Amino acid sequence: MYKYSSVNPAQIVNRSEELLQAASNRYRITVQVATRAKRRRYEEFDSLDDPMMKPAVRAIIEMSDELTQPEIIGE
Secondary structure (H helix, E strand, O other): OOOOOOOOHHHHHHHHHHHHHHOOOHHHHHHHHHHHHHHHHHHOOOOOOOOOOOHHHHHHHHHHHHHHOHHHOOO
């Protein structure tokens, strides 16, 4: 059986809930996640980082990291 993601599904749900709670508009954050996932899908088509991780899951993880750790974004 193949493993689709190296991230625990419960952790993905928790991170997506954090994003939704922090957002003022649920629709807007959903569109932002989808847009980032689509962009990442085409930018890193040949990426070898984690080919089994879905782009939407990767976008949720990145956006929740940016939310909880603002130093990632830069200065």
